Amino acid sequence: xxxxxxxxxxxxxxxxxxxxxxxxxxxxxxxxxxxxxxxxxxxxxxxxxxxxxxxxxxxxxxxxxxxxxxxxxxxxxxxxxxxxxxxxxxxxxxxxxxxxxxxxxxxxxxxxxxxxxxxxxxxxxxxxxxxxxxxxxxxxxxxxxxxxxxxxxxxxxxxxxxxxxxxxxxxxxxxxxxxxxxxxxxxxxxxxxxxxxxxxxxxxxxxxxxxxxxxxxxxxxxxxxxxxxxxxxxxxxxxxxxxxxxxxxxxxxxxxxxxxxxxxxxxxxxxxxxxxxxxxxxxxxxxxxxxxxxxxxxxxxxxxxxxxxxxxxxxxxxxxxxxxxxxxxxxxxxxxxxxxxxxxxxxxxxxxxxxxxxxxxxxxxxxxxxxxxxxxxx
Amino acid sequence: xxxxxxxxxxxxxxxxxxxxxxxxxxxxxxxxxxxxxxxxxxxxxxxxxxxxxxxxxxxxxxxxxxxxxxxxxxxxxxxxxxxxxxxxxxxxxxxxxxxxxxxxxxxxxxxxxxxxxxxxxxxxxxxxxxxxxxxxxxxxxxxxxxxxxxxxxxxxxxxxxxxxxxxxxxxxxxxxxxxxxxxxxxxxxxxxxxxxxxxxxxxxxxxxxxxxxxxxxxxxxxxxxxxxxxxxxxxxxxxxxxxxxxxxxxxxxxxxxxxxxxxxxxxxxxxxxxxxxxxxxxxxxxxxxxxxxxxxxxxxxxxxxxxxxxxxxxxxxxxxxxxxxxxxxxxxxxxxxxxxxxxxxxxxxxxxxxxxxxxxxxxxx
Numbered sequence: 067x068x069x070x071x072x073x074x075x076x077x078x079x080x081x082x083x084x085x086x087x088x089x090x091x092x093x094x095x096x097x098x099x100x101x102x103x104x105x106x107x108x109x110x111x112x113x114x115x116x117x118x119x120x121x122x123x124x125x126x127x128x129x130x131x132x133x134x135x136x137x138x139x140x141x142x143x144x145x146x147x148x149x150x151x152x153x154x155x156x157x158x159x160x161x162x163x164x165x166x167x168x169x170x171x172x173x174x175x176x177x178x179x180x181x182x183x184x185x186x187x188x189x190x191x192x193x194x195x196x197x198x199x200x201x202x203x204x205x206x207x208x209x210x211x212x213x214x215x216x217x218x219x220x221x222x223x224x225x226x227x228x229x230x231x232x233x234x235x236x237x238x239x240x241x242x243x244x245x246x247x248x249x250x251x252x253x254x255x256x257x258x259x260x261x262x263x264x265x266x267x268x269x270x271x272x273x274x275x276x277x278x279x280x281x282x283x284x285x286x287x288x289x290x291x292x293x294x295x296x297x298x299x300x301x302x303x304x305x306x307x308x309x310x311x312x313x314x315x316x317x318x319x320x321x322x323x324x325x326x327x328x329x330x331x332x333x334x335x336x337x338x339x340x341x342x343x344x345x346x347x348x349x350x351x352x353x354x355x356x357x358x359x360x361x362x363x364x365x366x367x368x369x370x371x372x373x374x375x376x377x378x379x380x381x382x383x384x385x386x387x388x389x390x391x392x393x394x395x396x397x398x399x400x401x402x403x404x405x406x407x408x409x410x411x412x413x414x415x416x417x418x419x420x421x422x423x424x425x426x427x428x429x430x431x432x433x434x435x436x437x438x439x440x441x442x443x444x
Numbered sequence: 445x446x447x448x449x450x451x452x453x454x455x456x457x458x459x460x461x462x463x464x465x466x467x468x469x470x471x472x473x474x475x476x477x478x479x480x481x482x483x484x485x486x487x488x489x490x491x492x493x494x495x496x497x498x499x500x501x502x503x504x505x506x507x508x509x510x511x512x513x514x515x516x517x518x519x520x521x522x523x524x525x526x527x528x529x530x531x532x533x534x535x536x537x538x539x540x541x542x543x544x545x546x547x548x549x550x551x552x553x554x555x556x557x558x559x560x561x562x563x564x565x566x567x568x569x570x571x572x573x574x575x576x577x578x579x580x581x582x583x584x585x586x587x588x589x590x591x592x593x594x595x596x597x598x599x600x601x602x603x604x605x606x607x608x609x610x611x612x613x614x615x616x617x618x619x620x621x622x623x624x625x626x627x628x629x630x631x632x633x634x635x636x637x638x639x640x641x642x643x644x645x646x647x648x649x650x651x652x653x654x655x656x657x658x659x660x661x662x663x664x665x666x667x668x669x670x671x672x673x674x675x676x677x678x679x680x681x682x683x684x685x686x687x688x689x690x691x692x693x694x695x696x697x698x699x700x701x702x703x704x705x706x707x708x709x710x711x712x713x714x715x716x717x718x719x720x721x722x723x724x725x726x727x728x729x730x731x732x733x734x735x736x737x738x739x740x741x742x743x744x745x746x747x748x749x750x751x752x753x754x755x756x757x758x759x760x761x762x763x764x765x766x767x768x769x770x771x772x773x774x775x776x777x778x779x780x781x782x783x784x785x786x787x788x789x790x791x792x793x794x795x796x797x798x799x800x801x802x803x804x805x806x807x808x809x
Contacts, residue, residue, distance in 0.1 A: 109787055111682060135809065151809060181809060229809075252558055253547055253585075293809070347664060368668070390800045409800065433801070436809055 100397040101125070101162065101441040103146065104406055105134030108432035115148055115158075117165060117441075118427050120397070120404075120414070126165035127429060131156050135181030136230065137439045140189050140211060146441065147171075147192060152229075153178040153251045157194065159215060162441055169215050176200055177207070177220075178251060182230040185211065186238065186272065193240055193272060195228035196220065202248045202259075204228035206240065206270065221275040224268030226259070229293040234301045234330075239278065240270040241303050241330070245291040247310055257310050265292040267305050269330045281328055281335045283307075290324045296353040296362055298377040302329050304362040306350035325350065325364055327379035342381040346373060351392035351436055357400030359417035365405065367392045372405060372415070385420060387413055393438035406434035472735055472797075473666035474656070480673050480731035481538075481642070481653045488532045488723070489540075489639045495521070495528035496628075496635035503628035507621035518624070522597055525631065526590055526712065530719040534680035534727075537662075537672060538649045539641035545634050548581075549589040552706055553687055562586040563595055563623075570619050575626040577633070589634075593627045596620060598709040671799045674732065677724050678789035678801075684717055685782050689775060692766055700767045713763040718755050721748060721782075736796050744788055751781045 100120040106127070108114060115134055116127040135151035144163050150156045155178050159169040173179050176198060183194035192209040204223030209215045223231075225244025232241050246265030248258045257263075265288065269279040283290060290307040297303055307324035324343060326335035346366035354363050361382055362375040370389035374382040391413065393406035405413045410433045412425040502521035506514040529549060532540070540546055551559055562584040566574065574583060586592065643650050649662075656663035663669040692704040692713075705713040725748040733741050754777050758765045765771035794801045 109790055110783060111686070111786060252551070252554075252556065253544065256544065256547070258544075368664070 100402075100404070102395070102404060102412075102438055103137055103148070103162070103441060104393060104438040105130065105148065105151075105435040106429070106432045107133065107408075107435055108430055114430070114432070115160070115165075116427075116429060117162060118412075118429075120425070122425060122427055124427050124429055125163075128165045130158070134435060136183070136437050138183040138185055138192060138194075139439065139441055140185050140192075141442065142189060145211075146439075147183055149179050149181045149183055149194065151435075152180045152255070153197065153199075153249065154181070155179065157183065171209065171215055171217075173207075174217060177205065180227070180229050183207075184231050184233045184240070186233060187235075191218070191272070193221075193231055193233075195223065195231050195242065197227070197249065199250045202226055202250075204242075204244055206231060206242065206272075208272070221270060221272065222277075224270060224277045224280050225264065225266045227265075227291070229291075230295045232295050232297050232303075234297055235299065236301050238272060239330070240272050241295055241297065242268045242270060243292045243295050243305055244268055245293050245310075246288070247291050260289065260310060263291070263310070264288060265290065265307070267292060267295070267303065267326075267328065267335065279330055281332070283324070283326075283335065284337075287324060287337075292324070292326075294350065294353050296355045298355050298360070298362070299357050300377070302327060302377040304353050304355070304364070304375060304377070304379075305335070306353045306364050308349045308351075325362075325373070325375060325379075327375070327377070336379045338375065338379055338381060342373065345369060345371060345384055352394045352438075354394040354396050354403060356396045356403055356417060359401070361417070363394050363396075363403045363415075365392050365394045367408075372403070385415060385422070387422075392436045393434055395438050395440045397440055398442050404438055404440065406438040408433040408435070410434060412438075469798075470657070470666040473670040474654070476670045476731045476735065476797075477653050477656060477666060477673065480727060481650055483730040484727040485532070485535055485538065486639075486642050486650070488528070488535075489635070489642055492525070492528040492532055493632075493635040493639040495525040496632040499525040500625075500628045500632035503621075503625045507625050510621070519597060522590075522593060522710070523712070526594075526707065526710070526716070527719055529590060530716045531723045533720065534676050534683075534724060536676050536679075537669075539638045542641075544585055545638065547585050547589075549631060549634055551586050551589065551591045553691070553704070554586070554591065558584075558586040559591045560595060563592050566623060567620065572619070572622060575622055577629070580626050580630055581633070587623075588627060588630050590627075590631060593624065593631075594707065594709050596624050596627070667799060670732075670797065671794070671801075673727075674789065674794065674797075674799060675801070677728060678786060680720055680724055681782055681786045681789060684720055685779050685786070688713065688717055688720075689766075689779055693772070693775065697767045697769055697772060702763060702766060705763050705766060708763045711763045714755060714758050714765055717778075718752060721751050721755075724748075732793060732797065736793065740788075740792055740796055744785070744793070747781055747785045747788065751778055751785070754778045754781065 102118050104116055106114045106116050113130040113133045114127050115130050117125040132154050133151045134148050136149050138147040140146060144161050145159055146162055148158050155173045157171040157179055158167050160167055177196045180195035183192055185192055190212050192211050194207040196205045196207045198205050204226050205220040206223050207220050208218040210218050223242050223244055227245035227247040228242045229245045230243050244266045246263035249255060264282055266280050266282045268277050270277055289310055291310045292305050292307045294306045295303055305326050325338045328335050347369035349368045351365045351367050356363055364373045367390045371384045371386055373384045376382055387405055388407045388409055391405050391407040395404050401417050403415045414423045499521040502517045506518040566587050573579060641649055652660055652662045656666045656669040658664050688706050692701050694700045702708050707713055707716055754774055758771050758774060790801045
């Protein structure tokens with residue numbers, strides 16, 4: 067009998083878990099309000115999901131069946147969903163208090179997950195970005211959270227390659243970053259339509275599937291894949307992109323990493339000034355909204371900076387962080403940004419002081435993956 | 445072909461990590477990058493081009509006159525081409541990333557059986573027009589390369605023990621041979637294009653390696669490119685463990701899934717892995733090793749040597765080792781050693797070179 071590396075890793079991880087009962091999610095101090103989730107890559111190549119708090123406690127860290135990516139938090143409950151990284155086929159509904167899997171979802175035949183999802187405002191339905199890969203069509207899967215996450219159907223995402231999907235705060239409308247890149251699992255993550263890609267941001271009515279608004283990039287920026295989104299308190303959207311490719315002649319002079327903004331009613335995306343864009347070096351990984359300073363925080367891992375933006379798109383400066391810092395989320399208070407680096411460290415930045423603090427956790431050796439999210443207490 | 449190239453070009457500028465506030469020693473990274481290309485990649489693609497050209501000639505000769513000699517020549521040249529491909533299989537940068545060339549040369553892993561399915565369709569339709577150069581190159585990726593050629597040359601039922609060519613003088617042999625020939629010519633054509641575009645074309649890709657910095661369309665920094673090259677080596681190590689060994693190996697000999705193994709029909713699974721490891725070692729040796737401490741360099745060498753010593757007795761051409769109880773023990777030991785190499789490539793080597801492993805942003809999402 068061969069013990070697989072994954073089995074071995076489960077034991078290792080289990081041995082290092084701090085029993086959640088020790089802390090029991092009871093408030094031990096103000097900073098313990100903030101509970102974070104992040105997928106991790108362990109140095110032995112295994113993939114896990116870790117739950118920590120800002121006080122440095124690790125509640126649990128559990129093995130995942132494959133590399134994980136983003137999260138959907140079911141507000142008001144102990145549940146959240148972690149999604150496989152594209153082109154993954156699993157999503158796990160997990161109890162945040164125990165780390166136990168409540169339900170494992172598998173993508174249906176002909177679909178795979180893109181790594182993100184969101185609950186509706188009534189926390190009854192889960193919407194997931196998925197790929198109808200034979201037809202090259204982006205879809206939003208619909209799952210009934212009250213009926214064991216039964217798949218109810220799907221909506222057209224309004225484009226190709228839907229990635230992050232978010233729900234507005236003040237009306238039932240989904241916002242989808244359609245990255246524009248067609249992929250097929252037979253070819254891994256290889257882009258198949260670079261010269262014809264048309265990324266967009268789409269506002270969808272989840273009850274009807276109607277695309278209420280769809281904003282594309284200008285012609286010169288069509289190779290910028292729009293991937294990640296955040297929504298402000300008043301439903302303004304910040305979208306972050308990344309260059310997928312130059313063409314074979316190297317003609318990408320017009321392309322720089324993109325941050326764009328919209329209130330959803332406008333006819334075009336408000337694109338931030340090029341001078342600020344160049345700072346970010348072609349690749350943006352995550353966006354978060356911090357309600358107290360009223361800023362969008364965008365991570366630029368290649369440049370080793372986070373950039374700050376007002377909700378109308380005014381550049382508010384940048385802060386140096388470790389290279390490959392990809393994940394960002396707001397704490398519960400909306401005053402502190404938490405940033406994860408694939409080097410395995412967590413950084414917090416308080417506002418308005420912009421003071422940085424580094425945080426250590428008793429985690430198995432490894433690295434944080436693309437995203438980190440903050441879980442409000444139920 | 446240019447249109448296809450533009451359609452399918454994949455590029456790595458977006459995947460390379462840039463510099464932070466402190467400017468790294470770009471001279472060191474430029475040296476790493478250019479030696480990797482000049483002393484490993486370009487010679488390796490030249491060898492692949494030579495082997496693929498030989499394969500094309502052998503296929504032609506076989507189809508003109510099917511006999512034991514030409515059949516043997518075809519099998520030998522197939523081995524030669526696959527060996528040369530295994531040597532460069534890990535490289536994701538440069539002209540190989542254009543026009544889906546990697547997949548057109550070898551579609552593996554093929555979880556959904558696309559190669560067999562599309563090949564069956566091609567053989568059943570017997571449409572010679574589909575085999576012409578342009579038609580073939582823009583048709584199904586699945587039938588264009590070495591994966592399909594292996595099915596045509598090697599007998600499925602003999603997968604564990606024999607390597608009998610099946611394109612013999614039966615009713616279908618004429619068309620089968622035309623397919624063999626079309627694939628061989630196509631692989632040769634791709635290999636030639638890759639070789640040319642690295643160093644000989646007007647816009648040779650080597651130039652982008654030399655000038656990696658802001659403004660370069662492909663690589664925005666020299667250290668980012670070094671990280672990308674190191675990433676390719678590390679990913680190949682992980683591919684060896686996760687896809688080439690663990691995926692077919694399973695927990696017990698009885699549950700081993702041999703047909704998940706790479707090159708199971710031609711019995712080259714272990715042989716391929718040995719080539720892969722030697723290639724990674726060779727690429728690392730010319731590019732990264734000179735910038736490491738002697739202690740770290742020796743640790744890395746020791747692991748590569750251990751892996752090769754473990755693999756050598758398993759049998760050069762045996763896929764069946766995966767179901768042999770004794771050999772499985774040895775293969776599990778190989779997994780451990782390669783895992784240790786992965787650690788070195790994720791932790792110690794990047795740290796020593798001041799490179800981020802780029803686990804998230806090198807294959808961005």
